[in-house]
Amino acid sequence: MDNSKNEAMVVIENVSKHFGHVRAVNNVSLKIKSGEVVVIIGPSGSGKSTLLRCINFLEIPTDGDIWVDGIHLSKKTKNINAVRREVGMVFQQFNLFPHLTALQNITIAQRVVRKRSKQEAIEVARQQLQRVGIPEKEGVYPGQLSGGQQQRVAIARALAMNPKVMLFDEPTSALDPEMIKEVLDVMLDLAKEGMTMVVVTHEMGFARNAADRVIFMDEGSVVEDTTPHDLFNNPSHERTKLFLSKILK
């Protein structure tokens, strides 16, 4: 294994994912350094969510290799759970566990996967709820929380596992407009604290303010991979210009 794979937090090499005849992701290679915030944008159906889900093997790539923190993932990987616990994931639909309270949502994986004591898990959970700004909601079931609060609990749940990378799959797309900010603020704080983040989003403001790199994907391929300043001010590809002209007024 060459050295670059050890230095980078996430290495994606020639990854493809096909669903039948549909090529959702087509031969993509990327490197994400520790502490880097990478935002992936692109039209719907461009494969950005599928690529993100390949990083923790929720989708198993048809071809190619992935390294997370130096651990190689391939089709035959047996230690997939060892990798997943180092990679936090936040979903568009939150996917909180409705039969558990906010606090229990955050403690369950710590106890089952990290084998932490009940006391320790609760302590960590309370810290994380504090961090996302809703410590008073610990005894509440997800059904009684607003969308923004649910998503913040979901972020706290992922953070409680002390992940090395956080993946965000359109975290604000299912939210009412007035709740988007509270979730983005939490994500901005995380970025400032130096968390390695890969974010699929349509929030161009977040990409501008928090991203170290913005990647534009279309039809399963990386079209552009550059700084937010360059991407928004002088995109080099026609397809990027077309997409930006539609999404920015």
Add this chain to the structure above:
Amino acid sequence: MNQTTDTSEIPSTQGQITDSLAQLPWWILILALGAIVLVIIFINDQTYHEIFAFLRDGIIVTIRVTIIAYAFAITFGLIAGLGRVSTNPIIYNLATLYVQIMRGLPILVTLLYVSFVIIPLVITQINVFGNYLASINLLPADNVLALLGDRRAGLEVNFEIRAIIALAISYGAFSAEIFRAGIESIGRGQMEAARSLGMNYFEAMRHIILPQAVRRVLPPLGNDFIAMLKESSLVSALGVQDITQLGRLYSASSFEYLKTYNMVAFMYLSMTILLSLGVKVMETRLKTDG
């Protein structure tokens, strides 16, 4: 003529009254009334006293068979239900084979087949195994395995046990389908969230999917329990002395068919209707909880 205009002018209150009258659970009232009448008749009739005394032990047998068989049935059902949602083709096909065979057989046939074919075969095999262990001096010659099924050794597998095993195997297939439906009703995102936190498949099933799925299938499982209570009357075909069998014995010797079967029907109905009201309460509770 006037009457037609009159009724159309006051339809609201009258309509409401007939509506709310129609909403009343009349069937419960009629049943309760019938039950009261029957109980009064029972109390004042010496023959009914005798019939009740004769059938009393049968109630215990019926309840015992139902509860034990049901406990095993939901255990088998949970295992087979998990097999039915498994992505492992061997496990999936084994579970599906079991469910299809058991659902395709009349329960009476299953009872007879298990009692007179499967269990004697299994006992013989266990005897052979026990004798083999004795022959290589691992166990004494009179070990439990070698003597299983032997009446003189007190190890007879009686027909109540056989009936319980048969009912459990049969009903396991029905509850397997209930568990499968419950598990499949939980959105894919729940499994993905659990797996993305590093849980393996079994941890995610146990801590995330099953607790939600079991809650959803409690009402149909309750209905299965009621069905099991009724179906347990089939064990009378094996001579197990449940309510039905004792009723058959009593009526055959006394020729009191009407009164005996009145009592038999009354006993089953009072148990099943109470249980179905319990399931209804459970259903509405789960609904209001969301």
